[in-house]
Amino acid sequence: MNVPSPINPPLRMLLGPGPSDVHPRVRAALALPTVGHLDPYYLRIMNELQQMLRQVFRTENSMTLAISGTGSAGMEATVVNLIEPGDAMLVCVNGVFGGRMADVAVRCGANVTRVERPWGEVFTTDDIKQALAKSKPKVVGIVMAETSTGAWQPIEEISRIVHEAGALLLVDAVTALGGVPVEVDAWQIDAIYSGTQKCLGCPPGLAPVSFSSQAMEAIGRRRTKVQSWYLDVSLLASYWGQERVYHHTAPINMTYALHEALRLVLEEGLDACFARHHRNHLALKAGLAAIGIDFAAQEGHQLPMLNAVTIPPGVDDKAVRKSLLERFGIEIGGGLGAYSGKVWRIGLMGHSSREANVLAVVAAIEQLLGEAGGTAATGVGVASVCQSLSSQIA
């Protein structure tokens, strides 16, 4: 009998679009003893987790919980609960994830209108006003941090317009949460979902979600059952609320991991955490600019945790990413869809957003581009990273 050897994964520096590096304390939490999903100890952990999720989402929403599944399960959960077959939904598409939301909405039976923007750009309030005048949707869906393009979508003003039109606002915050401010109550977001493996520094496996009371009232007015049994929030509410009715077996150890990851974010403080993401983004940007690499997303709307940069002409995309991984142990992301072969996506998310990582990735790219061009690396990229970091301290 041939039994495979034990798993012994290589140590990587995860600087792609997710997963990001997992903090050692989070890894340790995963390995703690499993208890039952109705064990009083576990129920206490769930309550604490919920309370921490509310703090990170900046909301008082009672319906705040973690869906068993990755970020896409959060997307399905929010859409399938808000949409009954035949309902109108407006989806803003300026990259892969807006496109995925539109696909999910169609599968849920929504009558979907797409409003589009070129990749790398964000939506303006006028774009949304015009689309709302034409389509009268029940729900408007928009991606706050479009991981495929690096574009950072402002939400607050759009929320006002969506509510004036009598619609509910659904926000994808999979990459945003933990990296940039997300204000669920102040911005009146009705439904929001995230994932654990982007800026929360956890392995993939849970999807934090939150629903406003307006969203819960809309769900309460449904004429038909939620199309998905597994993702029905009213059933999940009976487990996460006081009744503690068994629904499905919770991923106990992932809950431990997310609990520890949220503790890390709150210990650091949300504002300090956002400032760290911003500082390392500026340092990366300075280092890459010095070696002739520009950003792909619209100026003024570039995400700090997902840096989409244009691959210099003549550079072999796949060869560089292969060498980064094999020689330096660094993973970065390639481009998706319209950006395939044209863009690298360098993630500085959660525990991956560290000064040492910025220095390493800029130095490694500088080295590889030098070798490809038959010249010695000069170190100007690394020097610019150092200058940026120093100037931000001063």
Ligand SMILES: *Cc1c(COP(=O)(O)O)cnc(C)c1O
């Ligand atoms: C990663 C991501 C998703 C999908 O999350 P998975 O965990 O891969 O299912 C959805 N939206 C955005 C913006 C993402 O970055």
